Amino acid sequence: MRRTLAVGLTLLTVTALATPTTAAPQAAGEKGPKRAALTNFAFLPAETYLPGSEPSGAALGTAPINGVTPPFADQPIQGFSGLVRNGDGTFDAISDNGYGAKANSADFLLRIHRIAPDFAKGTVDVLGGVTLTDPHGHIPFPLTRQDRVITGADLDVESVTRGADGTYWMGDEFGPYLLHFDRAGRLLAPPVPLPGVRAPENPAGNPNLGGSKGFEGITLSPDGKRINALLEGTVAGDAPGTLRLNEFDVASNSFTGKTWRYRLEDPSFAIGDAIAVDANRLLIIERDNGQGAAALVKRVYLADKRDRDRDGELDKTLVADLLDLANPKHVGGQADPFRFPFVTIEDVTILDDRTIAVLNDNNFPSSSGRTPGKPDNNEFITIRLGESLHADPRVLRRR
Template sequence: MRLSFSAVALFAALATPAIAEDSFPATLAGHAVLPALSLVAPPADAPADAWISGKFTGASRNEVPMSVMGNVGKRYGGHDTGIALPFIGQPVQGMSGFAMNRAEDGSFYVLTDNGFGSKRNSPDALLFFHKMAPDFEAGMVERKETIFLHDPDRKVPFRIAYEGTDSRYLTGADFDLESLQVLGDTVWIGDEFGPYLIKADLTGRVLEVVQTVLDGKVLTSPDTAGVFVPAEAGKDYQVQRSGGYEGMALQPGRNLLWAMLEKPILLESGATEGNFLRVMLFDPARGDWTGDSLKFALSEGATAIGDFNFIDETRALVIERDNGEGDVALGCAEGATDLSGCYPHPAKVKNVVLIDTTDVDEDGFVRRIGHIDLMNIADPDGLALDGLKPAEGPFTFPFFTIEDVVRVDETHIMVANDNNLPFSGGREIGKAAHNEFILLSVPELLSAE
């Protein structure tokens, strides 16, 4: 029997379990900022092209530094962000993943994403991760080291942007890095384009690139090497654009990687499976997929996830979000035509969800234990930094993309945003969002079972 598009969508919706879970409080325990316009010099042996980044974010090449103002885009009100492209050097922006394990000096491994948002506009954006140390007393984040990904051994199975160079540094035209884990002296990175898993050493040297396999079949996206336009959604590729690995958790004890897609995958009809995300298990010791997978159900209004990290051997945190940006208090009135002083799509669903990976129902859905609401954070001690808090009400984290969460200790987690420099705001209209790191006291969430 052939189902219509609407019937397939209805069946998929019915296959997604209803969500009823506890909501736990969150209290601000620290607030630190890495300024939006934070730049790093490319390596000495990188191509000269990498010294000016963001040259291809417009309709044509532009090599005049700081000449084109960043803008959030028409959907989000068309507000300028106060920071212009191209940049001299490489932007540190785009915090898109925390590793669970820390560096020997106690700093956190933090990943930067592909640069400016797509393969087309990011061929001069180098790919790298960092060691960072937030200082919540000083309200600052120290970038201690930046490690650039490079492929001198030609492990990447397709032509890279800097193919003809000796150093072969990777760029945002090659991969979109969104999740990071460090296991011993090995780095594992989840990519959105392939989607691929990238294995590297702690110097950033690529050791292997792994294709994604689900139910015995290789998954591809519109940005996978070898998928050419015209391509039919669901038949030629199953992973939505910008729907690859957004979160990849490392399970303590078993040392398995749990790789979660950002968006629902596509059926052959072109419709999505439903309002849930696939999670595939990979065994680094064997260098292969285990064949196991499960499903994470999104709550109502959520469209994607931002990060995924275990807090012990069985429970893990997942950031889920909508596509909104900015506080609801500054949302545009219905039917407003002047959007210069308001947010047409304010942030509403920004949750950190606790799941139990040992509790999976007969349909493959992992149990959601509960969540905290990042749009409702108590700040009784006034720890929010000046200029970065609402005029009244609770502290909020009203960013489009919130892509970093990690357990700090038995009662605290740390969360950070991807500021999409220079294309996202959220905290203040007309101003680019900073990279904000918040320390949250959430003892009830972390002790829930």
Template sequence: MRLTLALLACTAAAPALAQERFPATLAGHASLPAFSMVVPPADAPRDLWVSGKFTGKARNEVPMSVEGDVGPAYGGHKTGISLPFIGQPVQGMSGLAMNRDQDGSWFALTDNGFGSKANSPDAMLFFHRMQPDFATGRVARLETVFLRDPDRKVPFRIANEATDSRYLTGADFDPESIQAHGDEIWIGDEFGPFVLRVARDGRVLSVHQTMLDGTPLAGPDTPGTVVPAQAGVDFQAQRSGGYEGMALQPGTGLLWAMLEKPLLGADGQPEGRFLRVMTFDTAAGDWTGDSFRFRLSDGATAIGDFNFIDETRALVIERDNGEGNAALACAEGATDQGACYPQPARVKNVVLVDTANRDDEGFIRRIGHVDLLDIADPDGKAPEGMATDGRFTFPFFTIENVARVDDTHILVANDNNLPFSGGREIGKAADSEFILLSVPELLAAR
């Protein structure tokens, strides 16, 4: 695979951030309601039949007793949906596979549950086959596959270690990126960060620790990292900074695993405004030793997904930490934030990159982007109330799904962080929205 990468490499003809902005037109909209639940498997421990019991300061066994909110930094708006849940929430679409199933459905991934290891030990891990229908505006969940470790491939103690079924939970991994390759599913995790090889029935086949420049890469939640731990010395990956995007390169079997946030240097500070990208050979089951860099644009703090559209070009979602329409931004110094967004969305882009075009420092060339906060809707495809003056926005905190549909269209979807994110409407939990975008100029750009 090194030969393949060597043939792809070339010196950059333009700076890493030289790029063009392309138009995007809304071609379809479909959504999965925020309050969408799935029943655990019959052999799951009874503890997993009620989820979200540990999201507060103390255990809460009373279903639907505490309403979720977006947090004080985002105005403290309530979301109208209460924890704990009876069943498991489908929420948190955190990755789309490049390759679809035979029936055309999309492999989509749910993340660790409620945001951290500590609050998600009763949140089961699973992936789905989803089918958005842009004629009806609905998203069908065709299948849900629960992750489990019956063969004890996970190299550390899991939350359900002593059970026969050994279902994985959000206390074990934070799955954020997914690819379907042959008869197997490959999943990128944020906690390790690890790469998981999984059978179609959800059985873990192998777990691979990240290697960068010949050294294991760890984060504050990696098993073996103990307090006190020095940032940048004992761990380099930021919390929730693992593999948010993991692209499968056509024809090579290489996974290009991109970290969500910059690595930490020896001083404990981010090493720069760029993200590391490492390549993993699925045939060999090992890292190639090659690594590259993706430079974030001004205002962007993280990425949300990463998928190839051909042998060398790929799409990357980059975003800030904002949520909500900037037209409803709170006035500076406002003390009453009940009807406004104190941190509205400002940077939500789908970037086209050329992985074969890199400069001397390994920065991947950015070709161009579309702005998800400025989408044309001339045909009225947006649901009522979601477009203003023929313009549609996608102002969610975490937009974590992008994939090529055909030569002119891409699919984009959000992670709604149920029940902790709004974005579309103040006081209401965000649905899982799937949008079809017509972007022929972007997909044709070189």
């Protein structure tokens, strides 16, 4: 059933955002991380559209995809690939390039959505949002639209963080670029390319990074002075399965040249998002490419730049297995253990020192990890970790 939501800017108070649930205890003598637990569950139906918007999905053809027939009369609210926590129980979520490729996403408008989970009802409300634009002509290459509204054929924004001034920084995969937008979604400066790294979609040519392997996770340092930008793919010439974490200086609007290496558990895996815990540690989502019953690895790691074992890579500690979350109280009517079996899980944020929120990118209408043959909803879950993060207090109070 198609669901079209009224869009307003009234902010809602979210109740029970991080209701404590006790994780399953470890067996005597058991080693490894304490098991994380599902604490809340809500979802936005897959067929949720922005009312009064423009048609979309023309390049998908007219054959049904997971039971949904394109094109669409309005813009679908989908593809959540980056999340920012607000101070009132709401969140800002960005949609990525649209339908998975530059060639089929020219009529998908990139947007920041303001969303509010209501865990008492198990629903997610869409309160409003802004569409990304480049009114001052900062993007140096031709855009799809003459009105300089940015589409999924122009950029593929996959990650977001927000400065103290309320402006947004986004990581793109087509450059890869870092992009700076004001609160109204207007681009403030030219895209900043990552020196020495080019994706196949980059107009400069000579790519040395795989397609859709650019900035999948960016996060602001607790002092607000640096952005850490993590690539999803391995740069040609680097060790297979290693990803570059790049430091960006906000004041100078430039990359510093300082990098770290994050090693995937398998070179075929990918990261989904990253968020700072403190000056040295980040939470990073790592995943395989399976969905549903084929999903085997969907994890949240705590990664440490200090490299205490001196192997040249970030140290990693598993803090949540998203395919094995304790759920003895059957939160949201879900099974115990709870599985989050989506091919792309691309949103993580910290709610308190022991609670995180995780969302999937549902790739509407193509992914069907929850129910075969049906498009995935946008699911919003909160997780109580087995141990406290001991996060920088500035991260916990950041708005």
